[in-house]
Amino acid sequence: MSMRTAVRAHCLRRRPRRSWPARILLASQSSVAGTASATPSILNTASACPTSVKLPVSPTPTHQAGSPLQEYDARVSAGTLKPDPHQRRIVERHLQPFYTSLLSYSPPPVPPPPPSTSAPTVFSRLFARNTLSLPAEPPKNAPKGLYLYGDVGTGKTMLMDLFYLSLPPSVTRKRRVHFHAFMIDVHKRIHAAKAEMGVHDGGDPIAPVARDLAREAYVLCFDEFQVTDIADAMILRRLFESLLRYGVVMVITSNRHPDDLYKNGIQRSSFIPAIELLKSQFQVTDLDSGTDYRRIPRALSHVYYSPLTPENKAEVDKIFRSLTTPSSSSSSRTDPVVTNRPLTTFGRTIYVPLSTSRVARFTFEELCARPLSAADYLEITRTFSTIFVMDVPKLDIGRKDVARRFITFIDTCYESKTKLFVLSEVPIFQIFSDDGTSGKGQISDHMRSVMDDLGLPPEVVGASSMFTGEEEIFAFARACSRLVQMGSKEWAETAARS
Numbered sequence: 001m002s003m004r005t006a007v008r009a010h011c012l013r014r015r016p017r018r019s020w021p022a023r024i025l026l027a028s029q030s031s032v033a034g035t036a037s038a039t040p041s042i043l044n045t046a047s048a049c050p051t052s053v054k055l056p057v058s059p060t061p062t063h064q065a066g067s068p069l070q071e072y073d074a075r076v077s078a079g080t081l082k083p084d085p086h087q088r089r090i091v092e093r094h095l096q097p098f099y100t101s102l103l104s105y106s107p108p109p110v111p112p113p114p115p116s117t118s119a120p121t122v123f124s125r126l127f128a129r130n131t132l133s134l135p136a137e138p139p140k141n142a143p144k145g146l147y148l149y150g151d152v153g154t155g156k157t158m159l160m161d162l163f164y165l166s167l168p169p170s171v172t173r174k175r176r177v178h179f180h181a182f183m184i185d186v187h188k189r190i191h192a193a194k195a196e197m198g199v200h201d202g203g204d205p206i207a208p209v210a211r212d213l214a215r216e217a218y219v220l221c222f223d224e225f226q227v228t229d230i231a232d233a234m235i236l237r238r239l240f241e242s243l244l245r246y247g248v249v250m251v252i253t254s255n256r257h258p259d260d261l262y263k264n265g266i267q268r269s270s271f272i273p274a275i276e277l278l279k280s281q282f283q284v285t286d287l288d289s290g291t292d293y294r295r296i297p298r299a300l301s302h303v304y305y306s307p308l309t310p311e312n313k314a315e316v317d318k319i320f321r322s323l324t325t326p327s328s329s330s331s332s333r334t335d336p337v338v339t340n341r342p343l344t345t346f347g348r349t350i351y352v353p354l355s356t357s358r359v360a361r362f363t364f365e366e367l368c369a370r371p372l373s374a375a376d377y378l379e380i381t382r383t384f385s386t387i388f389v390m391d392v393p394k395l396d397i398g399r400k401d402v403a404r405r406f407i408t409f410i411d412t413c414y415e416s417k418t419k420l421f422v423l424s425e426v427p428i429f430q431i432f433s434d435d436g437t438s439g440k441g442q443i444s445d446h447m448r449s450v451m452d453d454l455g456l457p458p459e460v461v462g463a464s465s466m467f468t469g470e471e472e473i474f475a476f477a478r479a480c481s482r483l484v485q486m487g488s489k490e491w492a493e494t495a496a497r498s
Contacts, residue, residue: 067096067099067166068091068162068163069091069092069095069096071165071166076088084155087159090148090159090285090287091159091162094148095146098143098146098163099163101143102167105142105249107139107142107214107246107248110215111211113211113212134210135245135247136245138244138245142247144249144283145283146283147252147283148160148251148252148253149253149254149258149284149285149286150286150287154288156253156254157223157224157253159287160221160251160253171219173218173219175216175220175221176221176223177223178222178224179223179224179226179252184375186213186239189205189213190205190206193205196208206235207242209239210243211242211246213243213248214243214246214247217248218247220249221251222250222252222253224254224255225252225253227261227262227265230266230267233262233266233268233274234267234271236274237271237277240274240278241277250282257286259275259279303419303421303487303492304422305422305423306425308391308424308425312423316388316390320361320388324337337356338354338356339353339354340352340353343379343380345376345379350372350380352380352384358386359387360380360383360387360388361387361390362388363389363391364390364406365391367389367405369402374412377408377409381412381413387418387421388420388422388423389420389423392406392423392431393425393431403432406479410482411478411482417495419495428487429484432480
């Protein structure tokens with residue numbers, strides 16, 4: 001069983017939790033100094049609350065945004081974005097027309113769910129699977145969706161967020177969500193729908209799930225669309241097809257062209273119809289322009305400390321105290337550091353060793369040696385905008401499961417714009433690297449290619465024989481790239497702002 005499949009199974013076993021507080025998500029381009037300030041959540045920015053699982057509500061923009069093209073030009077003029085003619089053409093030729101078509105689009109009404117009964121009968125459960133009929137096809141006037149793909153550093157997330165924040169107040173049913181978090185939500189809904197129907201080995205719960213999603217939002221924005229799990233692959237075609245029939249329009253960003261999704265995946269032939277659906281119902285647009293914003297030089301901020309010396313520990317301790325000790329003008333200590341703060345995620349409790357309401361501190365063993373899932377890390381980064389990780393060791397092949405958890409944690413911190421402080425045995429970018437004396441220090445051609453795509457100098461990261469598969473190597477290299485970004489002055493200035 002893959003790690004992500006295990007995460008999925010864990011999520012399905014847990015009961016839905018109540019509504020989570022929202023955190024503002026403003027557009028940011030990771031490559032550019034001076035991005036819009038906010039603390040974004042990778043979980044969701046939904047403007048309508050689900051009936052089964054409530055996720056964060058979309059914020060009201062702090063300013064009156066114009067159209068995508070007006071907003072893009074305004075950010076370039078203000079120096080927030082670097083001018084890029086190719087990127088502007090994408091906005092002008094794709095985002096702007098899509099935006100304009102949405103202004104005149106009225107989605108069809110979506111039927112409400114049937115009244116629930118506290119004690120469903122055998123007959124109601126027997127016929128529940130056949131009570132919902134989907135529209136035969138998508139509305140004729142529905143705009144075609146957008147599928148924006150490109151390598152890491154091409155500004156995909158920035159363009160999506162720019163589009164999302166430019167939507168006028170009249171578009172009230174909208175949702176912007178990281179695709180991984182969206183699929184966790186979908187699987188929980190499917191589990192709840194099956195329980196409601198009383199059908200665990202038959203029937204199709206996709207239609208009622210799609211109906212509920214469509215009632216909540218008719219504009220869906222998915223960031224970092226990827227398919228690595230068979231559980232996702234088997235339901236995506238039916239889910240997307242049902243959403244389209246209900247009149248939902250979507251904007252998707254991905255690192256891959258649809259033809260390259262789920263490559264070498266189990267039963268990939270069953271996923272081909274989903275690929276064809278993406279190519280026929282979406283405008284597939286390549287964002288690669290030759291400009292990698294992550295390679296733009298940036299000043300480093302001192303947030304990573306190595307090696308594990310008393311002096312470095314004292315320095316990190318001092319920073320932690322400065323962020324958790326109230327100022328002298330405070331009349332009372334309203335947010336003290338507490339030990340073993342409980343966090344509840346999917347029905348179980350995680351204890352945070354040291355924390356205030358917004359700052360948390362873990363040792364590496366407490367964070368990654370325990371069987372925590374991606375959903376657990378989502379909850380941790382949702383709760384704490386600044387996280388300290390102490391005593392990070394150099395990892396080897398014998399701790400591959402721990403390394404995978406750390407990569408998942410890094411990805412979650414990056415996507416939620418968390419400010420990270422680390423004390424490690426070796427420079428943090430090299431904790432996965434082989435020892436120079438191990439005889440394994442040769443960088444493979446594939447790994448070198450991935451590092452080059454991500455703008456990672458091989459001498460900074462080093463070679464690692466811990467990761468071998470194509471997806472593993474990419475995840476490892478991307479985590480290293482994100483650590484570099486998260487150590488920049490720009491990140492330190494924009495992350496963890498409330």
